[in-house]
Amino acid sequence: MGEQQHVKFPQEVLDEYTALGVDLVALFSAGHLGNRMGVQIVEAAADRVVGTMPVEGNTQPYGLLHGGASAVLAETLGSVGAMLHGGTSKIAVGVDLNCTHHRGIRSGLVTGVATPVHRGRTTATYEIVISDEQDRRVCTARLTCLLRDLKADDAAPAGGAAG
Secondary structure: OOOOOOOOOOOHHHHHHHHOOOOHHHHHHHHHHHHHHEEEEEEEOOOOEEEEEEEOOOOOOOOOOOOOHHHHHHHHHHHHHHHHHHHHHEEEEEEEEEEEOOOOOOOEEEEEEEEEEOOOEEEEEEEEEEOOOOOEEEEEEEEEEEEEEOOOOOOOOOOOOOO
């Protein structure tokens, strides 16, 4: 669970990171938390990031999808988009996350789609729409990331996207 085996990256992104010896699958994974929650990133580009997460195992005491689980999915997807936008010379660090929960869900799989609202030189903001298997909106989130210059002592994020 949580392995990122089917991620689709644009060829120019693959080429850029491969030339640096960077494993994109590891760099843009959901990290340890996302892996425990079953987050799967299925498509990744600066203009669109798509991922899924099971409801089972991510519920609150009433049996509904936990709002924090939706937040983890949203921040993961938005951070991946921001990192791809920033390129190999930047690190994306989440500075603001806002989530509105529209409906409860008790089972199945949710899908999140992150699209850019703003992509600048120092910040990137993404809207993340999380829907159920009937394409009903479960949550709408907005994530803003600071794009910080990569320093020599900065290591690639171990286990996932910055957030």
